[in-house]
Amino acid sequence: MVQFTDVFKSYENGTKALRGISFTINDGEFVFLVGPSGSGKTTIIKLLTGEIAPTDGTVMVNDYNMGTMKFSKMPYMRRTLGVVFQDYRLIEDKTVYENVAFAMRVIGASGKEIRRRVPYVLELVGLDTRTRRKPHELSGGEQQRVAIARALVNNPRLIIADEPTGNLDPARSLEIMMLLQKINELGTTVLVVTHEKELVESFSKRVIAIDAGRIISDGMDGYYSYER
Amino acid sequence: MRGNRFGYYIREGVSSIFSHGFMSFASVCIIVACLLIMGTFTLIAINVDNIIDTMESQNELMAFVDDTLTEEQARGLEATIEAVPNVDRAVFITRERAWDDFVETYENPRFFEGLDASVTRDRYVVYLDDIALMEETYNLLQDVPGIDWVRAHLEISDGFMRIRNVVTLVSMALVAVLFVISLFIMSNTIKLTTFERRDEIAIMKMVGATSTFIRWPFVVQGLILGLIGSLVSFTMEWGLYQVLAKELISGAGFSFLTVIPFYKVSIPILLAFGAVGLGVGAIGSSLAIKNYLKV
Ligand SMILES: Nc1ncnc2c1ncn2[C@@H]1O[C@H](COP(=O)(O)OP(=O)(O)OP(=O)(O)O)[C@@H](O)[C@H]1O
Ligand SMILES: [Mg+2]
Numbered sequence: 266m267v268q269f270t271d272v273f274k275s276y277e278n279g280t281k282a283l284r285g286i287s288f289t290i291n292d293g294e295f296v297f298l299v300g301p302s303g304s305g306k307t308t309i310i311k312l313l314t315g316e317i318a319p320t321d322g323t324v325m326v327n328d329y330n331m332g333t334m335k336f337s338k339m340p341y342m343r344r345t346l347g348v349v350f351q352d353y354r355l356i357e358d359k360t361v362y363e364n365v366a367f368a369m370r371v372i373g374a375s376g377k378e379i380r381r382r383v384p385y386v387l388e389l390v391g392l393d394t395r396t397r398r399k400p401h402e403l404s405g406g407e408q409q410r411v412a413i414a415r416a417l418v419n420n421p422r423l424i425i426a427d428e429p430t431g432n433l434d435p436a437r438s439l440e441i442m443m444l445l446q447k448i449n450e451l452g453t454t455v456l457v458v459t460h461e462k463e464l465v466e467s468f469s470k471r472v473i474a475i476d477a478g479r480i481i482s483d484g485m486d487g488y489y490s491y492e493r
Numbered sequence: 494m495r496g497n498r499f500g501y502y503i504r505e506g507v508s509s510i511f512s513h514g515f516m517s518f519a520s521v522c523i524i525v526a527c528l529l530i531m532g533t534f535t536l537i538a539i540n541v542d543n544i545i546d547t548m549e550s551q552n553e554l555m556a557f558v559d560d561t562l563t564e565e566q567a568r569g570l571e572a573t574i575e576a577v578p579n580v581d582r583a584v585f586i587t588r589e590r591a592w593d594d595f596v597e598t599y600e601n602p603r604f605f606e607g608l609d610a611s612v613t614r615d616r617y618v619v620y621l622d623d624i625a626l627m628e629e630t631y632n633l634l635q636d637v638p639g640i641d642w643v644r645a646h647l648e649i650s651d652g653f654m655r656i657r658n659v660v661t662l663v664s665m666a667l668v669a670v671l672f673v674i675s676l677f678i679m680s681n682t683i684k685l686t687t688f689e690r691r692d693e694i695a696i697m698k699m700v701g702a703t704s705t706f707i708r709w710p711f712v713v714q715g716l717i718l719g720l721i722g723s724l725v726s727f728t729m730e731w732g733l734y735q736v737l738a739k740e741l742i743s744g745a746g747f748s749f750l751t752v753i754p755f756y757k758v759s760i761p762i763l764l765a766f767g768a769v770g771l772g773v774g775a776i777g778s779s780l781a782i783k784n785y786l787k788v
Contacts, residue, residue, distance in 0.1 A: 314699070343701035356693055367693075371702035373498055419700060 266292050267313065267423065267456070272322035274308055274478075282308040284478040286322075290456060292422065295449040297465050298458045300475040306458045309475075310427045313456075314348055315339050327422050344372060347416025347424040347453075351431035353408045355400040361387065361411050362396040368415045386414045390444060406437035413444060423454040430461060438464055498706070506713030509686045517718055520675075520682040524722030524773060525729065527671035528766050532730045534664030535765075536758065541657045543753055545624060554619040554627070555644040556583070556634050567615040570639050574617055577637065579630045581620040588613045614641070625654050672773070679718065679777030683711050687781055694785050704786045711778045719774025723766040730762065731755060 267290040274283040282305045290296050300306050311317045312324050315331055324331040327345040334342065355364050362383060369379045387393050390410040400408055409429055416424055426445065430438035442457070442464055449455040459465060465472060474482045510517045556574065558567040564587060574583040591613050617640075621630055631645045687694065697707050738752040 337704075340698075340701040340703045343699065346701075348699055354692065354696060356696065367696070368700040370501065371697045371706060372700060373706065415696075415700070 266290065266325070266327060266454075268323075268325040269309075269312075270323045270325075272312065272324055273320045274305070274312065274317070275320045282478055283312075283319075286475070286478070286480055288473055288480060288483060290454060292454055293449075293452065295446060295455045295468075295470045296457070297468075297470055297472045298456060298475070299460070299465060299472055302460075304475050305478045306475065307427055308478075310348075310425055310458060313423075313425055314346060315342060340372075344419055345422045347413075347419070347421040349409070349412050349416050349424065349426040349429045351428040353400070353405075353412045355408060355411055355415075357400055360397050360399055361392060361403070364400070364411055365414045365418050368418050372419060374419075382418055386418050389417070389448075390414045404437070405433050406440060409433065409437075409441055410444065413441070413448070417448060417453070421453065423456065424448060426455070426457045428458055428460065430459065430464065435463070439467070442468065502709040502713045505710035506717055509683075509710065509714045510717060512689075513682065513685050516682040516685055520678050520718050521722045521725065523678045524675050524719060524770055525726040527675045528723060528726035528769060529730055529733070531664070531668045531671060531769070532726065532762060532766065533733065534660065534667055536730075536734060536762075538657070538660045538664055539758060540753055541653065541660055544751065545653050545657060547751065554621070554631060554634060556617040556619055556637070557641045557643070558615040558617070559639050559641045560614060562615070562639055564615060566639065570617070570637065573637055574619060574634065574640075577630065577633045579622050579626045580634075581622050583617045583619045586616050586618060588615050591616060672769070675769075675773045676777050676780070679715060679773050680780040682718070683715055683778045683781035686714065687711060687785055691785065707786060708779065708782050711782045712775055715774030715778030715781075716771055717774070719770035719772070719777075720767070721770075722773075723763075723770030726770075727763050727766045730766075731759070 267288075269286050269288050272283055272286045273281070275281050286305075286309070298306055298309065308317070312319055312331060313326055315326075319332055326342065329338065329342040329345075331342075356367065359367060365383050365386060366379050369382065374382075384393065384396075387396055390413050392407065392410050392414065395403060395407060400411065403411070409432075413424075413426075413429075416426075424445065429445070430441050433441065438461060445455050445457060446468065469485065471483070471485055473480060558570065562570075568585055571583055571585055574580060595613070619630075619634065621627060627645060628651075631643055634640060634643045694707060734755050738755075741752060
């Protein structure tokens with residue numbers, strides 16, 4: 266569960282990125298976060314991952330209070346999240362399999378758990394025939410699938426994706442969104458940041474629209490509420 | 494699971510050493526150079542100390558009693574002399590004893606025909622607690638009433654004290670400077686690895702690896718480099734010491750110069766080298782990774 270209550274964020278240079286944001290995302294939801302460039306979407310994502318702290322207000326993520334929790338708890342909070350970026354962020358000299366296994370190994374999973382879980386998620390994202398390839402031997406869509414598999418492998422409660430389809434053509438983008446929807450149907454909460462209007466419209470999901478650091482609409486009626 | 498993790502740290506640490514072969518080699522070399530200089534100066538200091546200790550047990554002052562005193566009066570001075578600060582004990586020797594001893598050292602007694610003990614004096618052999626204070630004690634003894642004059646080898650003690658002080662000072666300064674240099678090189682070597690792996694580190698943090706888990710492979714890398722450095726320099730120090738010791742004994746020709754055999758100091762030296770090497774490795778790697786672990 267995610268809960269923002271009157272959240273303000275000012276960067277050190279004085280930029281007021283968020284000016285009083287409140288919303289709740291319940292477990293099991295699928296939510297789009299939309300808004301023009303510079304409106305504060307990535308800032309919201311960074312608050313969720315603990316990369317930055319709120320200037321004012323409270324940010325709760327999966328029962329952790331991001332403003333007050335101890336630094337040493339941060340890794341355990343992050344294990345409840347899976348994060349996907351526009352630029353995939355794969356390790357270039359590791360294979361598909363190793364990239365996904367790496368995420369398990371570094372939180373101390375056993376070899377046995379890894380050998381059982383990694384093939385499962387790779388099949389889920391449709392990459393079971395590509396496991397031995399390196400990232401540069403894959404298409405953009407396939408690389409993003411690897412990133413999604415990596416985000417999923419530790420069985421997080423919430424998947425956060427910041428413009429996951431920003432570098433992909435419309436057909437590939439749709440495939441990635443369908444994959445995220447499938448993951449959501451399997452029980453994981455999903456929050457997707459995106460610019461792509463058509464994509465948002467083709468799914469009837471909750472859309473939170475922000476502009477200049479404030480929420481301007483929040484509902485099930487798609488992208489139109491944002492345009493009005 | 495623990496064993497698996499430990500294996501991971503070692504594998505990652507070792508592979509980083511080989512992927513930066515040149516810098517690894519350089520940091521081992523610098524540790525070796527530092528330890529050799531530290532070790533050599535320490536060994537010199539230990540040996541100078543040892544020589545001074547030997548001299549302390551051998552060196553003594555000779556306090557000659559005034560001619561006008563009777564033997565009984567002369568014997569009475571013992572308590573006064575032993576009360577002088579820094580005097581360990583004073584042994585009285587009659588002029589007859591001294592004369593006999595003196596004559597005995599010569600093979601031909603005819604040299605001394607017509608002479609007897611009246612030409613020498615009663616005397617005290619004075620043993621000191623601390624040779625460094627010899628000059629002060631010498632002056633005090635001269636002021637004791639009934640003592641005519643005192644014989645001492647101030648130059649020798651002075652010289653050795655000065656050497657000891659200089660060597661101690663220089664080795665302490667060198668150890669400090671070289672330790673800092675080793676730390677700097679070590680942390681830069683490991684910084685190269687952390688820089689090359691910054692994406693991996695970012696992913697580790699993103700998926701929830703603990704700081705400890707992220708840090709350990711780099712610490713292992715540093716510890717292994719440090720350990721290699723200490724073992725190599727220990728072996729080299731051993732060889733160097735054997736050569737120098739031999740040169741010194743055969744070359745110098747001073748009978749009082751004795752060199753401590755290496756086996757007597759090898760364990761402390763090995764421990765000290767190991768501690769410095771591992772310390773440089775652990776601290777250097779922790780410094781290198783520090784900035785990546787914030788946030
Ligand atoms: N590290 C930073 N320091 C200072 N200002 C920042 C920083 N990061 C973002 N900003 C500013 O905060 C505001 C919100 O930025 P944010 O990255 O959240 O926007 P965004 O909605 O993700 O935009 P985009 O769609 O272009 O990715 C912008 O004005 C941006 O310039
Ligand atoms: Mg952004």
